[in-house]
Amino acid sequence: MKLTVFGATGGIGRELVRQALDAGHEVTAVVRDPARLDVTGGRLEVVRSGLADAEELRGAVRGRNAVLSGLGARSRKDAGVATRLTRTVIGAMEAEGVRRLLVVSAGPVGPAPADDGPLDRGVRALVSAVLKDVYADLREMEAELARSGTDWTSVRPPRLQDKPLTGRYRTVVGGFPPKGRFIARADVAHAMLSMIDAGETLKQGVGVAY
Helix, strand or coil: CCEEEEECHHHHHHHHHHHHHHHEEEEEEECCCHHHCCCCCEEEEEECCCCCCCCHHHHHHHCEEEEEEECCCHHHHHHHHHHHHHHHHHHHHHHHHHEEEEEEEEHHHHCCCCCHHHHHHHHHHHHHHHHHHHHHHHHHHHHHHHHHHCCCEEEEEEEEEEECCCCCEEEEECCCCCCCCEHHHHHHHHHHHHCCCHHHHCCEEEECCC
C-alpha cells in the first residue's frame, strides 16, 4: 500500500513509519524537521511541512491508500494542536479524494468500561482532570473527524510506554478494554496499521490497551 504518515518524528509516528516500511509499504512521512526522523528506507519519501496549509499538503496525500496521523499535543501547553493540524490534513485529503484516515486520540476521550473498578475509575478521573485541555482538544479533533467526509478511525490508547513491540494487546470498537492501563507506542502503531482494512473500525473510536 501507499501510506502517508503525519507526525512522523513523534513516538507513535516514528513507529508507524518503521513498521510500515518493514511490512513492504511505500511511505510518505510528513515532518517539520527532517533531521529528527531517524528512519530510512528505499520506499520512504520525506516531505517537509509546517502543516499550516491544506493546499500545500495535497501532494503528500495524493493517490494514497491511507493516511495515518500521530499528531497531538506533547504537553498541556500545546493543547489545541491536534484539532488544528488534523483539520488541515482532512482538508488536503478531501481535496484529493483520499478517504481512509487513522488518528491517535486517548482512552479517556471515549467511554469507560462498564465494569471498571474504583481504582480504574479514580485514575481515569484524575488523569482527565489534570489533562483537561489536552482531552478537550482531542474531543474536538474527533468532532472534526465526524464532520468530515473521510473514513476515519480514532485509536484511543491509555498511558503510553517506550517499550518494544509485542503485538499482544486488546481492542474494543466503540469502547475500551477493561483495566487497560498501559500500552507501548510501538503496539499502538501496530494496531493502527492492522486497522487500515478493518471495516468494523470505520467512523469509530477504538480503545486499545494491554
